[in-house]
Amino acid sequence: GAGVSQSPRYKVAKRGQDVALRCDPISGHVSLFWYQQALGQGPEFLTYFQNEAQLDKSGLPSDRFFAERPEGSVSTLKIQRTQQEDSAVYLCASSLGGITYEQYFGPGTRLTVT
């Protein structure tokens, strides 16, 4: 079966541009997570959805970051007015349930802001 897919795989944006990153979770997975991974670091939690409800957005670094999952499946992470410090790999993961369920990660989107 298909795993978690993310698109685009690579994105180059000029500073100040808006970007939208897409995540297609595994069908039937209730939970969806977004992480930001800087070079040489581990994934850092951004936000968490259970179905269409965004239960935790405490990791979003600023109000320029916005995530949605309107129908409880596909999710989009939007970054407005991108800055150089936003350059990172953005990982999406999905799972059958809560935290103790295995999270399946997508390959990530590498965002470079020039």
Add this chain to the structure above:
Amino acid sequence: DQQVKQNSPSLSVQEGRISILNCDYTNSMFDYFLWYKKYPAEGPTFLISISSIKDKNEDGRFTVFLNKSAKHLSLHIVPSQPGDSAVYFCAASGTSYDKVIFGPGTSLSVIP
């Protein structure tokens, strides 16, 4: 203030020998721990987990040990194989959390 620490950025081991990857955490509220493995240009994949009610969990060549009093866990890979060469992330969570906190990772190289 890193809540999950992996103090060895890299580790090299001969094929067939044991690999031991270490992890320390600071938050005593964590009660669920995971190890993920990551190859270049791929997302992390789940390897093994342990709940705080246990001190050991084994799955084939992989064993995770948890020492709650020391807030320390370790992943043992025996015997190590070249295909095990990857970055290993230690992660922690808890029943009172809805997020997983990852460490910075340890890059393991298994030399044939």
